[in-house]
Amino acid sequence: MPNLFANLPRSLPAEQFDVLVAAGRLRLERIVSTAHATPCGRWDDQDTDEWVVVLRGSAGLRFADTADVMVLREGDHVVIRAHRRHRVEWTDPTQPTVWLALHYEGAGPSPTS
Amino acid sequence: MPNLFANLPRSLPAEQFDVLVAAGRLRLERIVSTAHATPCGRWDDQDTDEWVVVLRGSAGLRFADTADVMVLREGDHVVIRAHRRHRVEWTDPTQPTVWLALHYEGAGPSPTS
Numbered sequence: 001m002p003n004l005f006a007n008l009p010r011s012l013p014a015e016q017f018d019v020l021v022a023a024g025r026l027r028l029e030r031i032v033s034t035a036h037a038t039p040c041g042r043w044d045d046q047d048t049d050e051w052v053v054v055l056r057g058s059a060g061l062r063f064a065d066t067a068d069v070m071v072l073r074e075g076d077h078v079v080i081r082a083h084r085r086h087r088v089e090w091t092d093p094t095q096p097t098v099w100l101a102l103h104y105e106g107a108g109p110s111p112t113s
Numbered sequence: 114m115p116n117l118f119a120n121l122p123r124s125l126p127a128e129q130f131d132v133l134v135a136a137g138r139l140r141l142e143r144i145v146s147t148a149h150a151t152p153c154g155r156w157d158d159q160d161t162d163e164w165v166v167v168l169r170g171s172a173g174l175r176f177a178d179t180a181d182v183m184v185l186r187e188g189d190h191v192v193i194r195a196h197r198r199h200r201v202e203w204t205d206p207t208q209p210t211v212w213l214a215l216h217y218e219g220a221g222p223s224p225t226s
Contacts, residue, residue, distance in 0.1 A: 001185070001190075001191060002189070002191075003190070004188040004190060021192070021215065021217065023162070023218060026217055051141065053117060070114070073116075074118065075116040075117040075118040075119065076116050077114075077116070077117060078114060079134070100213070102215065105136060105137065107136060
């Protein structure tokens with residue numbers, strides 16, 4: 001049986017993304033970060049809403065529209081709305097950080113049907 | 114910030130369901146079980162696919178089409194296809210069991226796991 005925490009790499013050249021569920025516009029993925037951060041000066045801007053949780057380790061999440069860095073520890077979860085610009089400032093330098101990210105079509109500001 | 118593991122009840126009269134994300138046919142929920150099981154003789158038969166993971170505690174999952182009970186421990190995850198009849202035989206008697214369950218519209222008939 002697959003396990004979210006099995007065989008975690010100690011160090012990775014880049015973040016590791018494993019798709020767990022993909023159906024239509026829905027995508028659930030496990031992300032493993034080993035001290036990775038979003039490259040300096042880059043903001044992520046996504047077309048879909050994203051629910052994200054940290055299950056192991058920790059991370060600092062910054063939004064372009066607020067000053068503070070949001071610190072996520074084990075179990076903390078947050079919804080990042082489509083097109084809300086954000087970046088990962090840091091992830092845990094002492095252990096792998098395991099995330100679940102659910103990308104989905106949210107309600108949106110202007111439904112068309 | 115909401116946390117999956119904050120303020121876990123030690124004992125519940127019934128399983129607790131908290132919807133984290135709902136959008137169209139998609140529903141992500143946290144389930145907390147305190148030694149609960151599916152009532153004797155009942156099978157669950159769902160219209161949508163379900164991805165489920167145990168994050169704390171443990172559980173025994175039985176499918177109507179197989180003899181063995183599948184034991185889920187922390188991090189174990191499985192997809193339960195729509196209309197695959199199943200039941201929870203037991204959940205951890207010593208601590209709360211925390212699940213995430215993602216209900217979604219799958220691709221349709223698919224291989225048994």
